[in-house]
Amino acid sequence: MVAAAILASAPATAALSADGGVAQPARPFQFTVIGHPFRATSDENLLRRSITEANQDKPAFIVATGIKAQTEACSDRLYAQRRDILDGSPRPLVLLPAGSDWAGCRNSAGRSNAIxxxxxxxxxxxxxNQSLGVRRITLTRLSANVKFRSYAENAYWEQGGVLFATLNIPDNNNHYLPEAGRNSEYEDRLVANRAWLHRLFLMAQRRNMEGLVLFTDGDIKAHVDEGFSLLSGFSAKQDGYAAVRKQVRAFAEKYQGKVLLVDSQGEPKATPAITWRGNLGRLGVGGEWETVRVQPGTASLFSLKDADSP
Structure with a gap:
């Protein structure tokens, strides 16, 4: 399994400890990302195996995306079954919903019941406000804000001077529907995500945090050239990622640290790599899992361990 070594850049001026001395940088740690195991199969044994193997790396926490395949039932029974599997992780596990978990769901009459x-x-x-897993970590959820009470899936936590956060941005063009009058869910979630991103970047900037890691299901393409359009031949208005992509780019340009976007759209057989655009990087994880190391206070930036090994 490929392990990505994430090396946050050292601040220009060393921080001072309470007694006036130079504070030591946070200790290195690692976390593991499980891509969407149900992208190509409904076999939950792949999820079980990924959790078991991911825990062997002894990460500080695990982030997993998706609980079911598009073809599986959207039933309470299946949801409960998959929760039991995820909750059995020995290490803390933070779940990010995938589009296949809800966006394509229909009721017995064939009508969408995605919301x-x-x-x-x-x-x-x-x-x-707790993660899943036998051992748990405390999270801060967007739903703690009364204005966005529904958006409990958006959460953040801190580790070693780095801020980690999840955003509900599904891979089906952000659940943007071209039919007129059918985008209330997309539009409401867009407002919630906009407020969430503003809060995250403001917090990271004010606390002089070395890095911000954002986990999403869909790849918003913030790391590619400005002229890119997710939907070739369509206007930016029909690109469900256009607004969030613009916002992330604008915030990243003003942020002095590194911003790493992690999504579940990596190619299954491709060698994992972090693609950079200034201080904005993207790591796509497929149906397997990747372990990421973080070494705060080092002079190096983000790098893949295999790429740098002799």
Whole structure:
């Protein structure tokens, strides 16, 4: 399994400790990302194996994306079954919903019940401010803000001077629907994500944090050239990622640290790599898992361990 060594750049001026001495940088640590194991199969044994193997690296925490395949039922029973699997992780596990978990769900009459199923996912997997897993970590959820009470899947936590956060941005063009009058879910979530990103970048900047890592299901393409359009031949208005991509780029340009975007859209057989655009990087993880090391206070930037090994 490929391990990515994430090396945050050292601040220009060393921080001072409470007694006036130079504070030591945070200790190195690592975390593991499980891509969407149900992108190509409904076999939950792949999820079980990924969790087991990911825990062998002894990460500080695990971030997993997706609980079911697009073809599987959107049932309460399946949701509960997958929660039990995820909750059995010995290490803390933070779940990020995938588009296949809710966006394509339909009721017995064949009508979309995506919003109802998304709300059910929130009830089952995000009932409080704790992660999943036998050992847990405390999270701060966007739902703690009364204005965005529904968005419990958006959460942040800190480790070693780095801020980590999840955003519900599914891989189906951010669940943007071209039909007129059918985008209320997309538009409401866009407002919530905009407020969330503003809060995250402001916090990272004010606390002089070395890095900010954002986990999403979809690849928003913030690391590619300005002229890129996710939907070739369509206007930016029809690109469901256009607004969030613009916002992330604008915030990243003003942020002195590194911003790493991690999504579950990596190619299954491709060698993992971090692609950079200034201080903005992207790591795509496929259906397997990747372990990422963080070494705060070092002079190096983000690098892949295999790429740098002799």
């Amino acid at each position: 109802e199923r998304l709300n059910r996912v929130r009830e089952v997997f995000y009932p409080d």
